[in-house]
Amino acid sequence: MRIVFMGSAELACPSLEALLASPLDDVVGIVTQPDRPKGRSQKLSACPIHQFAATKGVPIFMPEKASDPAFIETLEELLPDLIVLVAYGQFLKRPILELPLQGAINVHPSLLPRYRGAAPIQWALARGETTTGVSIMYMSEKMDAGDIILQEPYPIQPEDTAGTLEPRLAQKGAKMLLRAIDLIREGRAPRTPQDESLVTLAPKLKKEDGRIDWTKPAQEIANRVRAFNPWPCCYCEPTPGSGEYLKVLKARVEILSGKPGEVQMTEKQDPIVAAGDGSIRLLEVQPPGKRPMTGADWARGRRLVGGEVLG
Secondary structure, eight states: OEEEEEEOSGGGHHHHHHHHHOTTOEEEEEEOOOOEEETTTTEEEOOHHHHHHTTSOSOEEOOSOTTOHHHHHHHHHHOOSEEEEESOSSOOOHHHHTSSTTOEEEEESSOTTTTBSSOHHHHHHHTTOSEEEEEEEEOOSSTTOSOEEEEEEEEOOTTOOHHHHHHHHHHHHHHHHHHHHHHHHTTOOOOBOOOGGGOOBOOOOOGGGGBOOTTSBHHHHHHHHHHTTTTTOEEEOSSTTSOOOEEEEEEEEEOOOOSTTBEEEOTTSOOEEEOSBSEEEEEEEEOTTSOOEEHHHHHHHHTOOTTOBOO
16 A cells, blocks of 8 residues: 655654555655754754654655645645554644545554543553553544554553653554554454543643642652653752752652651662652652762762751
């Protein structure tokens, strides 16, 4: 089949790689996000899919808006049998969805209808899930609401972060994508409607989502530390009101209790900080402008003492 691939994030790279290696399909175009300013220098930077695809010999398109009529004409000229979308970052409207003969399908890293939205991996971790999965679905004009072709669960390990779980789900999604395309090619692809009564949402992450609220239960804080690593990272203020933030990269729940934010102990060990229910041991942190370090090393360098209160 003639396939147009639409994706931007690192999550999409294994799926594109699998399609490019498929002897039965021909990727006739790759659509991704335009290069964006990044970092302090604000130098233009290509997204992961653009970087990956740059040497593959396939035409690359970077429309500011995929719904632009001029770009839709370009898509029509590619004569796609199927559009495959993985972590693209834009909604597709009806003129694009109805353009390919076999429709448009999406690889989504959750067990839909749970965790519809831009950050399903992160919010599954943040809410303490022990199982997630991958869904391959036909696309509709409503976000992540299309009929399911394939769906498989996948276990979340106790120490998983978003950074460790995402690449494994990406590889699983790539394998499932090829199977789904084979089913479409053979005219055997099922269309299982989603149960709207079971919908949960996974909205796009904001920097503020990482701010630690020490009045929350310790387990909830620990879940968010895992979920928001590597971005936006959980953080707190060692000195409340200073505007100087400490990133918390790894944490563990403890049973000690106390005033929320109060440091419980520091003597040659990783500090323990009281939460609304239980407490959190800071196993790995990153002060501003420095490399990640153990909580003990940070506490020793800062001369942190029990009774201090973190913001």
